[in-house]
Amino acid sequence: MQRQQLELWSAEPHPTPQLYQQLTPQQRSRLVNHLAGLILKMVQENVSLPNPLTSTETKDHERSS
Numbered sequence: 001m002q003r004q005q006l007e008l009w010s011a012e013p014h015p016t017p018q019l020y021q022q023l024t025p026q027q028r029s030r031l032v033n034h035l036a037g038l039i040l041k042m043v044q045e046n047v048s049l050p051n052p053l054t055s056t057e058t059k060d061h062e063r064s065s
Helices: 003-011 018-022 025-045 052-064
Strands: none
16 A cells, blocks of 8 residues: 555544454553554654754754853
């Protein structure tokens, strides 16, 4: 799946899989934590370089101190 397709697909609401209803609260919690960790890892790997304006603003602030 191409990135644009993935972004469109992930933005759409999806029904909860039937299997989720069969999980215990502990299993659900572990699953959600695992998925959150995977999402965080994916986001961290795709982080772009800092915005040049933010860097400039920080340097200007440091000079004026």
